[in-house]
Amino acid sequence: MSQKEVYVYARWQVKEGELPTVLNMMKEVAEQSSREDGNLFYKLHQSQSDRNTLILFEGYKNSEAVEIHRNSEYFKKLVLEQIVPLLESREVLLMDKIV
Secondary structure, eight states, X not given: OXXXXXXXXXXXXXXTTOHHHHHHHHHHHHHHHHHSTTEEEEEEEEOSSOTTEEEEEEEESSHHHHHHHHTXXXXXXXXXXXXXXXXXXXXXXXXXXXX
């Protein structure tokens, strides 16, 4: 596994009427994620022009930390099982820092 930091950028388009539910669940996701050993930061942003567009920006110590995050029970239960069905679309990019 790579030992360099990994940054995750996710763009979520929340289905109409589901935003309060998603935001409520994201409080726990952000809290749990921030407690992970390999997590550097976990930030959730909301578009000013379309309130149903959420941007997640996450930092991890390395690719192993990303895998630990994605395989955690809370991630599977909250994000994959409960939040993803409430999204119109979901795009996730893994990135390396250049400068």
